[in-house]
Amino acid sequence: MNITAAQAPASSVITHYIAGRPVTSSRPPFANVDPATGQVVGHVHEADAGIVDMAVRAARDALHGPWGRLTDGERAAILRRLADGIRARFDEFVAAEVRDTGKPYSLASHLDIPRGAANFDVFADQLAHGATEAFRSPTPDGGIALNYGLRTPRGVIAVICPWNLPLLLMTWKVAPALAFGNTVVVKPSEETPSTTTLLAEVMNDAGVPPGVFNVVHGFGPDSAGQYLTEHPDVNGITFTGETRTGTAIMKAAAVGVRPVSFELGGKNAAVVFADCDLDAAIAGTTRSAFLNSGQVCLGTERIYVERPIFDTFVARLKQAAEALRPGDPNAGDTTFGPLISKAHRDKVLSYYARARNEGASIVTGGGVPSLPAPLSGGWWVEPTIWTGLPADSAVLTEEIFGPCCHIAPFDREDEAIAAANDSPYGLATSIWTGDLSRAHRVAAAIEVGVAWVNCWFLRDLRTAFGGAKQSGIGREGGVHGLEFYTELRNVCIKL
Numbered sequence: 001m002n003i004t005a006a007q008a009p010a011s012s013v014i015t016h017y018i019a020g021r022p023v024t025s026s027r028p029p030f031a032n033v034d035p036a037t038g039q040v041v042g043h044v045h046e047a048d049a050g051i052v053d054m055a056v057r058a059a060r061d062a063l064h065g066p067w068g069r070l071t072d073g074e075r076a077a078i079l080r081r082l083a084d085g086i087r088a089r090f091d092e093f094v095a096a097e098v099r100d101t102g103k104p105y106s107l108a109s110h111l112d113i114p115r116g117a118a119n120f121d122v123f124a125d126q127l128a129h130g131a132t133e134a135f136r137s138p139t140p141d142g143g144i145a146l147n148y149g150l151r152t153p154r155g156v157i158a159v160i161c162p163w164n165l166p167l168l169l170m171t172w173k174v175a176p177a178l179a180f181g182n183t184v185v186v187k188p189s190e191e192t193p194s195t196t197t198l199l200a201e202v203m204n205d206a207g208v209p210p211g212v213f214n215v216v217h218g219f220g221p222d223s224a225g226q227y228l229t230e231h232p233d234v235n236g237i238t239f240t241g242e243t244r245t246g247t248a249i250m251k252a253a254a255v256g257v258r259p260v261s262f263e264l265g266g267k268n269a270a271v272v273f274a275d276c277d278l279d280a281a282i283a284g285t286t287r288s289a290f291l292n293s294g295q296v297c298l299g300t301e302r303i304y305v306e307r308p309i310f311d312t313f314v315a316r317l318k319q320a321a322e323a324l325r326p327g328d329p330n331a332g333d334t335t336f337g338p339l340i341s342k343a344h345r346d347k348v349l350s351y352y353a354r355a356r357n358e359g360a361s362i363v364t365g366g367g368v369p370s371l372p373a374p375l376s377g378g379w380w381v382e383p384t385i386w387t388g389l390p391a392d393s394a395v396l397t398e399e400i401f402g403p404c405c406h407i408a409p410f411d412r413e414d415e416a417i418a419a420a421n422d423s424p425y426g427l428a429t430s431i432w433t434g435d436l437s438r439a440h441r442v443a444a445a446i447e448v449g450v451a452w453v454n455c456w457f458l459r460d461l462r463t464a465f466g467g468a469k470q471s472g473i474g475r476e477g478g479v480h481g482l483e484f485y486t487e488l489r490n491v492c493i494k495l
């Protein structure tokens with residue numbers, strides 16, 4: 001929910017950050033709201049087309065400045081200083097992330113901020129070990145030619161991020177972009193402006209030249225997001241967010257034929273076989289269904305359980321869901337947070353109502369928890385589990401992005417695979433089984449970008465990360481980001 005500055009206290013003002021300095025804009029700033037309480041905690045400047053143009057120009061100028069002349073080793077050293085700079089201000093980053101998202105301190109301090117720093121380390125490592133191809137090529141005249149690959153930065157990259165893992169997803173793009181010599185104009189979600197703004201200060205302190213990293217704040221359509229993706233001097237667009245937003249951005253990218261790197265929506269399935277380690281499957285599925293209040297793209301909203309253990313699994317997951325503790329995000333025993341906004345909570349509650357109206361069996365949840373003030377003003381919903389809905393129910397086909405999941409039984413492996421693949425999305429899956437051959441077989445059969453076996457959200461940042469089908473375009477991580485963040489030229493020299 002965003003209201004004008006007039007209604008918002010002047011507590012914290014977030015401005016844009018262009019060419020190494022804060023920049024304000026003329027549009028009325030919008031309010032930043034704490035989702036745990038619904039209270040306004042500050043306000044944010046909204047970029048117009050002129051501000052976005054200023055940022056893109058600064059990024060273009062920086063490409064031709066000292067940044068473009070640094071060696072890989074010098075850029076790697078700067079990336080490591082960025083990681084260290086985030087860690088040096090760890091408490092500030094955690095507090096800002098918690099304030100913007102309402103997520104529990106335990107989550108922001110163990111996932112969001114540590115990964116926000118680690119993303120810079122992994123791409124600094126990548127620079128130290130990266131290589132390109134070379135060939136000694138026989139020529140028709142009996143001579144030899146040398147062919148070698150030469151990677152150059154793609155140029156000015158537009159980076160547009162969502163609100164669920166704000167710093168983690170921002171540096172997951174900024175780190176490879178800078179590692180490979182590009183400059184960036186980033187737009188964090190309007191819901192979560194704070195940690196990216198702190199990152200701008202860390203950039204300055206780490207000696208990143210002015211204009212290499214620029215931040216513009218605002219919304220999508222008719223705001224910073226649209227102006228940035230439509231700017232003709234942007235050479236590539238990397239975006240994480242909803243699939244339908246990706247469609248709109250792809251249309252903008254088509255003008256000028258700019259490449260895109262997309263991490264989009266999902267409707268991920270877990271497949272639980274009777275021979276699994278049930279304790280591990282319950283613990284892992286509790287995380288995949290309810291972590292970050294279900295606001296994780298890799299999260300599980302569809303669970304298929306082999307019939308012999310179905311009733312036990314449902315009872316155990318119910319017990320785990322009911323043990324989650326909503327509360328003050330900064331309280332040590334809080335393990336469950338609110339949704340990001342009133343609008344998103346209304347969306348999730350509309351699916352809760354839909355499930356009820358379609359006759360779902362509500363195993364647990366389905367409503368709003370009653371919490372004391374000031375939390376009673378926040379955007380809370382109950383962790384929810386359903387069974388008994390038909391496969392074509394919207395609850396089983398549309399991404400809800402909330403703390404809810406549907407559990408259905410299956411009898412045969414091929415039936416479970418078909419159910420998991422029955423989706424326009426293909427982001428992630430988790431498979432729980434004690435049979436090693438089956439693990440490999442099923443992981444090869446489910447059409448996703450990331451398949452976890454007997455685990456979930458276990459990440460080696462060198463591996464390929466991304467979505468199949470309508471869940472994404474391209475892969476990030478390790479060497480895989482090279483395809484988007486660099487141009488690869490072949491040089492052929494007749495010797």
Ligand SMILES: NC(=O)c1ccc[n+]([C@@H]2O[C@H](COP(=O)([O-])OP(=O)(O)OC[C@H]3O[C@@H](n4cnc5c(N)ncnc54)[C@H](O)[C@@H]3O)[C@@H](O)[C@H]2O)c1
Binds near residue numbers: 162163190249265467
């Ligand atoms: N695949 C992944 O790795 C991944 C990771 C996290 C979130 N997501 C997805 O993100 C979604 C939730 O995040 P969200 O609600 O912020 O997504 P969203 O698509 O509504 O917004 C994402 C970002 O895009 C901007 N935006 C919106 N419309 C735009 C437009 N027309 N032009 C340019 N920019 C525009 C927004 O301001 C925001 O910064 C879910 O669908 C989730 O699955 C995917």
Ligand SMILES: N/C(=C\C=C\C=O)C(=O)O
Binds near residue numbers: 172
């Ligand atoms: N991109 C990553 C996680 C995405 C989570 C989505 O909500 C990652 O772990 O690198």
